[in-house]
Amino acid sequence: MPIQFDPIQQCFHLRNQTMSYIIGIEKEAYLTHRYWGEKLPTYHGSNALQMVDRGFATNPFPEERTFSLNALPLETSTQGNGDHRVANYQIRNSKNHTVTNFLYDSYQIKKGKEAIPGLPSLRATTDDAETLEIVLKDTIQQLEMRLIYTLFENYPMITRRVVYTNNGSQTVALENAGSMLLDLSDCEFDFLTLDGSHTNEANLNRQKIRPGIQKIESTRGTSSPQHQPFLALVEPTTSEFQGSVYAFHFVYSGNFIAQVELEQYGTTRVQMGIHPDHFEWQLAPNTHFYTPEVVLNYSNAGFNGLSQTFHQVYQQHLIAPTWQKEARPILLNTWEGNYFDLSEEKLIAQAKKAASLGIELFVLDDGWFGKRNHDDSSLGDWFVNQEKLPHGIEGLAKEVHRLGMKFGLWFEPEMVSKQSDLFKAHPDWALQVPNYPLTEGRRQLVLDLSQPAVQDYLIAVLGDHLATGQIDYIKWDMNRHLTEVGNLFFNTPQQKEISHRYVLGLYRILETLTTQYPHCLFENCSSGGGRFDPGMMYYMPQTWTSDNSDALCRSVIQYGYSYLYPPIMMGAHVSSAPNHQVGRLTPLETRGWMAMSGNFGYELDFETLSPEELAEVQQQIAFYQKHRQLFQFGQFYRLQAPDAYFASAWLFTNEEEAIAIYFNGLSRPAMPTKYLKMRYLDPAATYLDLATNEAFSGAELNQAGVLIPRVKRDFHTQVFHWKKQ
CATH class of the missing domain: 2.70.98.60 (alpha-galactosidase from lactobacil brevis)
Incomplete structure (x- = not known):
């Protein structure tokens, strides 16, 4: 070379x-x-x-x-x-x-x-x-x-x-x-x-x-x-x-x-x-x-x-060497199932249900700290709300660990609420320009990470939580853009340095925490994909891909991101139907395959599901656990870009097996006969179809393809699973 x-x-x-x-x-x-x-x-x-x-x-x-x-x-x-x-x-x-x-x-x-x-x-x-x-x-x-x-x-x-x-x-x-x-x-x-x-x-x-x-x-x-x-x-x-x-x-x-x-x-x-x-x-x-x-x-x-x-x-x-070959756990995130309505009793009941289904990581999202009952207060006050969690984060985490799962916790460290003890004590820690009002977004302000004192504070606060040894995962959120980019700390000629110094400050915090706690899995989030870039991936090996968890929308979003990032880096969850972002009803099966096409998890309240749905969830989890190496570390290829009806297809393959997933999107009249070509299988190998027990050469599947049957319903998923002989 x-x-x-x-x-x-x-x-x-x-x-x-x-x-x-x-x-x-x-x-x-x-x-x-x-x-x-x-x-x-x-x-x-x-x-x-x-x-x-x-x-x-x-x-x-x-x-x-x-x-x-x-x-x-x-x-x-x-x-x-x-x-x-x-x-x-x-x-x-x-x-x-x-x-x-x-x-x-x-x-x-x-x-x-x-x-x-x-x-x-x-x-x-x-x-x-x-x-x-x-x-x-x-x-x-x-x-x-x-x-x-x-x-x-x-x-x-x-x-x-x-x-x-x-x-x-x-x-x-x-x-x-x-x-x-x-x-x-x-x-x-x-x-x-x-x-x-x-x-x-x-x-x-x-x-x-x-x-x-x-x-x-x-x-x-x-x-x-x-x-x-x-x-x-x-x-x-x-x-x-x-x-x-x-x-x-x-x-x-x-x-x-x-x-x-x-x-x-x-x-x-x-x-x-x-x-x-x-x-x-x-x-x-x-x-x-x-x-x-x-x-x-x-x-x-x-x-x-x-x-x-x-x-x-x-x-x-x-990504960090620790996570390059480390399989990711299947998680349940509490946000869409609870929002700010949290209690220790309710969370433990949800954790028990999750553990019984095979969930491996229980993530407590927003609402656990300060006086956080709405999004207008308490950011920056990263101490436990004892009314909601009388035994604290440590008590909840120990119970989750006892159930055989890992425990994760949500933070939004870069933000501060005006209604918070931190802002009252340090109003100069927010980004600001003298004599101009502070512009809020989502009822929050942005901490000035260009200041070393702010960096040190966040390192200490998050470090105190991580030092307990009870936190296996952190979801690091960032839910607004920057305004009034200035401060009282740097001199006048340096005021235009602050945007870049903010990023350098963020990187210093992340470098310190991920070095001190290399076995804590950090997930990057910025209202989903608001800061999904290689800079963040250096510190956090996965990103919550989008706040939109609707399966049809995700077929486009995950398709686009896959040009740059492998599926293991894209957080993808099965959420409720009707979907909370767009109101769409999609089958649980389709939501499952879409989420399995990324970094797999759930974001709903299992207590609201029927026995039949719970059984299907348990089957999804068991299937993903069995084929996790394929989904997380196999080769991923796009076979069909989303068309006018949102139909798309992709392929996972490794030395042992291959799975092709076709999402039909919206049903259409007079659908043309369609054969989906695999293109990237080993042409010299034989592949056994696990549904029909028929065997085909990789060359035939690549060039002749497989028939996509006509299905008269929206959001159907057709899955082909082959064992390489």
Whole structure:
């Protein structure tokens, strides 16, 4: 897996068994992007750069009118001296000038991959990866920029980030600190994103790129449910099963921008990083600024090929090693079954029922602390409500453990209620701007995690609960976006640092707690998918995918998220019917298969179910326990995207078995005859259908497919289960 520098060609070749990425050096000064795609055994510059004398072009070398930075395919932008396209950085000096001149200086190739101070990133050893650092310098201001590329040995994937360094004597303002930029010498792409809203996350959006700039972004303080910090450039003919995809995913949980510019001469520029709006960083002499990491993933096998890489890399190189091979328990969450109506007697009765059905983790959600009987009070007061739980959390947890289950607890640590002891004691701990009113959301304010004192407080409070040894799981919620992003702690020039410092503070808290308590399973939640991003997944190996648990809606939401995340990372629960979010009635069987297609659990009151429904729940749990390895650690493939009737299909497979699930969505008249092709089974193997005892070759199931019978009812599920012979 060498990274090589060719001094004759003046290029770097990052190459493994599946992919090549090539960077050129022009005029011993400027980094150009030359190639990214399928592995090349060698590179000798057959795709030569076109040098043309163009009108309106500026020329760093006056005698060479064919050489212009505005037409070169670059690996990073320039600032104020000829490249007028989307920029990856901007620096303002003490005289308010914003011109810089970063030129190539040197490089270094290292084994392995370094962690980023204060930030999450993919994990790798000296056997997994190799890293290229390219140093650019502005000698006039004594500034340095290090472009850092890590190539993974076994995947068509690299990561990119930047380190900005001030070696001068004056503080400069880093106004834009992008993590990566590259120019692809092609314009025939579609632009793919995952967009949506609260309870309607991860909708696929595919459109042809057009001249100008197309972008997704968040300035909400989090990565947001509106846009996943992800984009892909896709060949027009690419499908789930074939074609090329160039994907970019940002390992960060705050404000971001991800944009594509189709420029005048047919180059497509991609740029990704912290959103420059509401951002600035005072870069003092002899200090560094580390940008978050971007994951670049190439597939020549369509979207399923892309997803296989994301799934494997995130499971093996993103989440904590403790959880990479650890099976997840089947849980019952109390929220939709109880809301704020809690009592120890009621909870113990629910726990006993859950244990009898085979539930493995009992999670106490909101309402257990302070005076929390509604959502207008008590956030921040993380002490037990003795009226509801006279024996405390520890007493309830011991009873749950006695029943043979693990115990989990809900927190929303980043929030504070005005009606709370914490806010009365520390009103300055909320995000705020002097003289302006505090904007509430869900009757709550946001704690200012940029302040070390607030970080230390949350570490201590949650640490006290975890230190009892009674808590096996924490659901970490975050239920609003940031407003009045300012504080009384930092000085005036640093006020635009606070959004990023908030994220750094959050990461410090999570790093401390997950390191001290590595065997506590943390689940990330932000009203569902409001902060479902790789940055959070670094600390928490699973996320509550959406507050919308309706099976039909989830077929779209989970389908979209599966482009990036494996099912084990997506919390999915069987909830009540009618569904609490959309009022839809769906069969318990369908709700079960949809939830089993993620990280399986329940969110309802078992006491309200009929004996027949309880028996079905018990069967679902037993089936999932028996086939947990397939659902949580097998390969997951999408076979049919949700159509106009919300029909969709996917496949789980491993070396022992395979399960294909077809959701028919809404019933339709005159339904065409349909055969579902498996496509990804072992063609040389024989598969025994466990329902009919018939045997078929993998090749036949892949190519001829199976008949989808016509069923005249909505929300029916057809399941095919094969044992590999």
